[in-house]
Amino acid sequence: MGNEKEKFIARRVNCKEQKLIEHLRSTAEMAKEFCKNFDWSEFAYICGYLHDIGKYSKEFQNYIRTSSEEQKRGSVHHSIAGAKTILEHIVRNEKLGKIFAYVIAGHHTGLANGSPKDADDKRSLTWRLKNETIPDYSAFRNEVPPLKDITEDFCNWVKKFCSKCEKSDKRIAFSISFFVRMLFSCVVDADRLDAEQFVSPEKAALRKYPSLAELDKRLDKYIEKLESQSPESEVNKIRRAVREKCIRSSSRDPGFYSLTVPTGGGKTLSSMAFALKHAIKHKMDRIIYVIPYTSIIEQNADEFRKAFGEQLQEAVIEHHSNFDIEKIKESEEMEKWELSVENWDAPIIVTTNVQFFESLFSAKPSACRKLHNIANSVVILDEA
Numbered sequence: 521m522g523n524e525k526e527k528f529i530a531r532r533v534n535c536k537e538q539k540l541i542e543h544l545r546s547t548a549e550m551a552k553e554f555c556k557n558f559d560w561s562e563f564a565y566i567c568g569y570l571h572d573i574g575k576y577s578k579e580f581q582n583y584i585r586t587s588s589e590e591q592k593r594g595s596v597h598h599s600i601a602g603a604k605t606i607l608e609h610i611v612r613n614e615k616l617g618k619i620f621a622y623v624i625a626g627h628h629t630g631l632a633n634g635s636p637k638d639a640d641d642k643r644s645l646t647w648r649l650k651n652e653t654i655p656d657y658s659a660f661r662n663e664v665p666p667l668k669d670i671t672e673d674f675c676n677w678v679k680k681f682c683s684k685c686e687k688s689d690k691r692i693a694f695s696i697s698f699f700v701r702m703l704f705s706c707v708v709d710a711d712r713l714d715a716e717q718f719v720s721p722e723k724a725a726l727r728k729y730p731s732l733a734e735l736d737k738r739l740d741k742y743i744e745k746l747e748s749q750s751p752e753s754e755v756n757k758i759r760r761a762v763r764e765k766c767i768r769s770s771s772r773d774p775g776f777y778s779l780t781v782p783t784g785g786g787k788t789l790s791s792m793a794f795a796l797k798h799a800i801k802h803k804m805d806r807i808i809y810v811i812p813y814t815s816i817i818e819q820n821a822d823e824f825r826k827a828f829g830e831q832l833q834e835a836v837i838e839h840h841s842n843f844d845i846e847k848i849k850e851s852e853e854m855e856k857w858e859l860s861v862e863n864w865d866a867p868i869i870v871t872t873n874v875q876f877f878e879s880l881f882s883a884k885p886s887a888c889r890k891l892h893n894i895a896n897s898v899v900i901l902d903e904a
Contacts, residue, residue: 528576528663531715532584538718540576541663544569546717550710557896560699563674564706566667567623570605571707573664574598577655600625600652607649612671616678619696621645623704627711631704631883701880705891709863712889726856729867730832732806736796742827743789759786766790770797774804788820789827795898804896808869810876811902814842820902821870837866839875864890873901 530543548568555564574580575598583596603621611617622631625645632645641647685695717724750756762781769777781787795807811817817840825833834853837860860866879887
């Protein structure tokens with residue numbers, strides 16, 4: 521029994537146990553990788569390592585080894601432990617340290633309201649930090665490597681970050697809040713993906729997609745075939761000219777671009793041709809096609825699937841309330857779609873304005889998971 525107490529686990533599934541330190545390390549490394557597109561890797565790494573250190577308490581270890589019939593889910597608090605450790609040892613500045621505390625404390629329940637006015641609200645970060653009781657979790661120091669005090673480094677980083685914002689308190693506050701959400705997204709997705717890999721490795725194995733280069737090559741062939749079968753009309757000449765200009769523009773630097781084409785001018789395929797070549801040129805990860813109306817979203821998604829062909833159509837993921845599940849015939853395809861809409865890790869995402877912008881401002885872990893995958897993507901706002 522002595523050795524059993526020394527063995528700290530993150531979860532237990534069908535008598536199979538995941539070591540807690542392995543989960544923390546994997547989450548930290550994955551969160552760090554997710555932040556590679558922006559200068560936050562060290563911050564994500566720290567949050568990843570500390571997010572579950574509350575599980576080092578004897579109470580949680582007893583809870584995790586006890587059957588669900590005997591223990592109520594969530595009856596032993598653990599998420600606030602890492603938040604307190606951040607404030608006490610890693611970023612010893614209450615205001616700035618809370619940026620990390622939001623991320624860690626909310627990785628299960630969601631981002632809390634941290635306003636001092638909500639000090640009496642049990643859902644607020646202020647109340648949780650002050651009143652939530654956590655069993656002794658100091659055993660984490662025996663396994664988790666020492667994390668350096670980054671108070672000074674983070675203060676300097678925040679000054680630099682704010683200097684890039686518009687000189688407005690509201691703008692700076694918005695930028696900081698968005699930073700919190702993006703960091704939150706990296707940590708939550710890393711946490712869920714590591715758990716998925718342990719609990720359902722067969723599901724995790726489904727997260728494989730065609731490359732953007734494969735999709736680009738297939739789209740080119742599809743367009744060539746369309747042109748060869750189309751009469752040489754004035755409309756088709758205009759469509760070709762629009763597409764050729766889009767393709768030429770794809771090599772330009774990343775930025776904001778607009779495409780104004782009348783209905784029937786071939787804007788759907790032309791914009792996708794631009795997006796794929798632009799993403800490949802600049803080593804971007806995916807295309808997110810945002811459409812305001814569900815009445816046309818299915819039409820566009822079907823056109824993309826047709827263009828990419830049966831072998832590559834799994835790269836196109838629709839995420840909206842009107843999605844017809846009957847389109848998915850195989851159970852494996854259904855599982856793959858369900859996984860992809862969780863975090864938008866597929867190469868082509870077709871979604872609605874509502875889904876896109878709600879993800880940007882949500883406080884829920886499930887909605888925020890996908891947020892970091894919007895970074896380093898080509899985002900097309902159709903009918904903008």
